[in-house]
Amino acid sequence: MVKAVVAGASGGIGQPLSLLLKLSPYVDELALYDVVASPGVAADLSHISTKAKVTGYLPADDGLKAALTGADVVVIPAGIPRKPGMTRDDLFNINAGIVRDLITGIALYCPSAFILIISNPVNSTVPIAAEVLKKHGVFDPKKLFGVTTLDVVRAETFTATVAGKPDPSVFKIPVVGGHSGDTIVPLLSLSEPKVEISASDRASLVNRIQFGGDEVVQAKEGKGSATLSMAHAGFRFVESILKAVAGETDIVENTFVYLPGVSGGDDVKSITGLDFFSVPVELGPYGAVKAINILPQVSEYEKGLLEVAYAGLAANIKKGVDFIVGAPEAK
């Protein structure tokens, strides 16, 4: 019996993601938590004739505890989205506290659940989550994931367009680093099948993948950021986790993990110098089995992109850690 929880279930991502989970054969119970409207969303979804039993919870009456108790996987798309002109880091002040409080609930009520963080800025919210879990003595790095799947989905789609291929799903393209602007590093040189593109097409393709989020923010004109493509990407990642839990093998997703806690992570860290980084990760029934170190295979051009990403990521990660452990005193 698999219980999935969506925290932030009434939002732009939360609703379609909950719909996809309600349709999944891997989910037996689906608990929807939000500060508004979650019982209504749950009532609506509960009429769909699939097996998952859907319930909705608000903060009142220990709703977070009721939602999380017994959870196997918790997906977190709670928090505010960007408006035009904002960076993901501009969301930190509000979303950091939201993620901290939800992770505290997970530490108390379902400490062995898989935790998938969608809330931005992912480069900082995942370190926040790790520190909260450490404080409670329940941190299992094999089960904490920053969801960077949308970058992979965009890489597949935009590359197919440039390559003139009608079906983007034939592509497998690793995207490493973090989840904001130039911390997102698509490794087009490792694309399968191979893509032959000119240097100038490559530069604009990389830029489009790195700033795909901004494209949607601008097109929505102040009404939020990517929600439907994110629900698809989030569901793809949750489903990979649930397939691995069900015993399927050879499941690999790119995801932002705590490298020192994942097998193979130290090899990646010895190149990046960072504790958190998104790389292809093999998933198994107990979480991350192995971080796959593809960094030695990248092109010279991609090495340059990576150097830029390292600097931005270091600052974002430190900001998240400091939010929980406290910034060191100025001397």
Ligand SMILES: NC(=O)C1=CN([C@@H]2O[C@H](COP(=O)(O)OP(=O)(O)OC[C@H]3O[C@@H](n4cnc5c(N)ncnc54)[C@H](O)[C@@H]3O)[C@@H](O)[C@H]2O)C=CC1
């Ligand atoms: N990782 C990624 O690739 C992506 C991340 N995002 C991020 O996902 C987050 C959500 O985006 P949207 O769904 O568009 O926003 P939204 O505003 O439509 O929905 C957010 C939901 O979170 C709820 N919420 C707020 N505080 C909460 C709390 N303490 N506990 C539970 N729920 C709470 C709100 O009531 C709302 O229903 C944003 O931070 C956004 O930047 C968005 C797209 C891609």
Ligand SMILES: O=C([O-])CC(=O)C(=O)O
């Ligand atoms: O751009 C945003 O703020 C939302 C996001 O993370 C994305 O679409 O990749």
